[in-house]
Amino acid sequence: MNTAVTTFPVRLGLVGPTRVARWRPAVQWLLAIPHLLVVWALTTLRHVLTVISLFAVLFTKRIPRPVFDAIAMTHRFEWRAISYALFLHDEYPRFDFRSASDDDGTDPHTTVTFAYPEQLSRWSPLYKWILAVPHYAVAIVRTVASILVMLYAFARVVITGSHSERARRFIVAVTQYRLRIESYVGLLTDQYPPFTLHAA
Numbered sequence: 001m002n003t004a005v006t007t008f009p010v011r012l013g014l015v016g017p018t019r020v021a022r023w024r025p026a027v028q029w030l031l032a033i034p035h036l037l038v039v040w041a042l043t044t045l046r047h048v049l050t051v052i053s054l055f056a057v058l059f060t061k062r063i064p065r066p067v068f069d070a071i072a073m074t075h076r077f078e079w080r081a082i083s084y085a086l087f088l089h090d091e092y093p094r095f096d097f098r099s100a101s102d103d104d105g106t107d108p109h110t111t112v113t114f115a116y117p118e119q120l121s122r123w124s125p126l127y128k129w130i131l132a133v134p135h136y137a138v139a140i141v142r143t144v145a146s147i148l149v150m151l152y153a154f155a156r157v158v159i160t161g162s163h164s165e166r167a168r169r170f171i172v173a174v175t176q177y178r179l180r181i182e183s184y185v186g187l188l189t190d191q192y193p194p195f196t197l198h199a200a
Contacts, residue, residue, distance in 0.1 A: 079096075
């Protein structure tokens with residue numbers, strides 16, 4: 001069992017067995033291509049919705065709930081697709097586009113939940129990206145480390161047929177860390193993300 005638990009308003013998690021068929025690392029990324037194409041389209045949609053959110057926050061100090069829920073859906077779909085492509089679990093993800101900030105649990109392995117903010121700082125969208133610069137620097141280092149860990153996980157699964165729990169937990173934690181940064185800069189929360197991987 002592998003979960004990422006936090007009281008930060010954005011939560012990402014993964015649950016799955018450590019045993020993985022040895023052939024899956026070489027195949028799952030191919031099977032995930034249709035999902036990854038959808039992720040590309042949803043990312044474009046998310047950028048458009050973020051621009052809408054920017055003006056909404058500047059004028060009303062809040063993001064319209066349907067817009068917030070749609071953005072949450074794009075992140076949720078992305079995590080389901082990428083976690084499968086990276087053979088973190090072996091359950092083929094559904095093409096589920098339910099717009100909601102909470103995770104309904106339809107995917108047995110992944111969760112992404114956002115707490116909807118009733119009010120946001122009006123002017124913070126203009127300077128959040130500056131405050132996030134130190135996080136981006138840390139994220140680059142951690143992302144490189146997670147790629148190295150993923151290569152190790154690939155070799156381990158091919159040779160032994162099982163994941164390293166520590167390696168998979170690190171990959172999930174780094175993914176959650178990047179999502180926290182993106183959520184902060186993307187106006188989904190005013191709470192400044194912690195630098196630690198497993199902080200509450």
